[in-house]
Amino acid sequence: MPRVHERSSAPRGLLAFTGAVPGSRRALRDDALFAAGLAVLSGLLAAFVDDGRRPGLLGWSLLLCAHVPLAWRRGHPLLVLLAVVACVAPYHAVDYTHMAAVPVGMVALYTVAVSGRPRRALITGLLVVGITLTVNASVAPHQVADVLRISGWVVSVLLLGVYVRIHRQYVTSVLERAERAERTREEEARRRVAEERLRVARDLHDLLAHSITLVGVQTSVAAHVLAADPERLDRAAVAKALDDIADTCRSARGELRATLHVLRAGTADEPRGPLPGLDGLADLAEAARTSGAEVELAVREAQAPPAVGAAAYRIVQEALTNAVRHGGPGLTVQVRIHASDAALRVTVTDDGTAAVAPSHTPGFGLVGMRERARSVGGTLEAGPREGGGFTVSAVLPLASVGSAGFAGGGLQ
Known part of the structure; x- marks a missing residue:
């Protein structure tokens, strides 16, 4: 039956005892x-x-x-x-x-x-x-x-x-x-689902990318020790490399288990446990050192809300992961955290020799770091240094506009 347009401004079903469209x-x-x-x-x-x-x-x-x-x-x-x-x-x-x-x-x-x-x-x-x-x-x-x-x-x-x-x-x-x-309500529910999926994807990326990169580097170290001089095998160095791999795997497994526990728990409003913060930066630096990098960590007068601290933690984690992955041998990384002008300033600088080329298709790392900064109302800049290496610089307001948001550190 062809579609018939109502000839009156009255709503459908208003002109009679049935709900038929006028003119049909x-x-x-x-x-x-x-x-x-x-x-x-x-x-x-x-x-x-x-x-x-x-x-x-x-x-x-x-x-x-x-x-x-x-x-x-x-x-x-x-x-x-x-x-x-x-x-x-x-x-x-x-x-x-x-x-x-x-x-x-x-x-x-x-x-x-x-x-x-x-x-x-x-x-x-x-x-x-x-x-x-x-x-x-x-x-x-x-x-x-x-x-x-x-x-x-x-x-x-x-x-x-x-x-x-x-x-x-x-x-x-x-x-x-x-x-x-x-x-x-349906649109709000869809928006929250999309935000939650983005947050979960970002958390899993931060966790798995960091852990897998460290495991890969530590495995290469162990392989190098085994192949360098088989007649004079340094058993202590091999054992240390394998222990580092095991520690990294245990840490990743624990974080992944906590993440899956939150996902199984249901709604995003349920308690997620403590967010990673500035007190966890020392562990990140130590994990990067096990891969052969020299990491200098300086945290001065840095007190931040949980969401801001979690964002800083994730930014440093991703920056260290990229540095270890692309920096090459003899890598030195400097991590500086300090508070000034009501903002937390995060700077990660490395002197790597194998920085990512501009033509290289970027992954989710830099995008994730920028999203972390925006989630708490901050900004982030990242790019190659003139003398070689890479710099990541973030400014995170301590009075965060997104301290309760989905992207402040999320699943742990």
């Missing part, structure tokens, strides 16, 4: 059946009520023709009212049974009132009542009292239609507000 085939069918039933009622009134002449052929024809336009009352309420009046007016003028023509006229008036603005209903009522009173006062003055009584019914029907329209508009607006609120 269903609406035409429903209104035709309704008009037929109303015609039967009018015929019974004409046959059994004695308040005028019994309708003859002309009377029955006018009465039947008055009901036919009701099939299109939803799409064209004013035209239907005019057509009904054109048939009912001569019916009343010939003094046929007046009660028989009342239902069809009232339905036409109700449709005009319920489908349009109150102003239109008011104008329609004034015209109908005014014309009826004027005609009857000039033709049959003795029936003015009856006309006034009928006019009261006309006004009542119009008021009923206006009330029904306003009430249904109110109900529709309430339902629309409820739907908008539900859509807002």
Whole structure:
């Protein structure tokens, strides 16, 4: 069935007892059946009520023709009212049974009132009542009292239609507000899920990338010791390299277990345990030293909220991971943390000889560090140094705008 546009500003289902769209085939069918039933009622009134002449052929024809336009009352309420009046007016003028023509006229008036603005209903009522009173006062003055009584019914029907329209508009607006609120809740839920997924991805990247890089470097050290001089094998050096690998694996396994525990626990509002902070930087530096790098760590007057400390921890962790991975042999890394101007300043500088080339497709490390900084309202800059090596510099406000946010250190 082709899509039919509503011809009225009234909401769907407002013009009739069914929810069919005005102008649709269903609406035409429903209104035709309704008009037929109303015609039967009018015929019974004409046959059994004695308040005028019994309708003859002309009377029955006018009465039947008055009901036919009701099939299109939803799409064209004013035209239907005019057509009904054109048939009912001569019916009343010939003094046929007046009660028989009342239902069809009232339905036409109700449709005009319920489908349009109150102003239109008011104008329609004034015209109908005014014309009826004027005609009857000039033709049959003795029936003015009856006309006034009928006019009261006309006004009542119009008021009923206006009330029904306003009430249904109110109900529709309430339902629309409820739907908008539900859509807002769904969008908020989707946004939180997306933020949580991003936070989990960032945490897993920080954990696994750091641990896997250290394991790879430590494995290379062990392999080098084994292959350097098999006749004079340095068992202590091999044992230390293997112990470092085992320690790194245990640490990674513990952090991964804690992360999975939080994911299994359910909502993001549940306790996650302590966030990593500035007190964990010494462990990061020691882990980087086991890979052969020389790490100088300086933390001066640094006190930070948990979220800011966690962001600084993750930035240093990722910077050390990149330095160990790309810095080459004989690497020296300087980590400086200090607070000034209501901000925590984090600087990680290395003198590596194998910095990432500009044409190299970046991974998620630099992106993750920038997201960490932004999550607490800070900024981060990273790039190669003029004399070789790489520098990561972050400024993290101590009065963090995102201290309770998802990205402040997340899963542990």
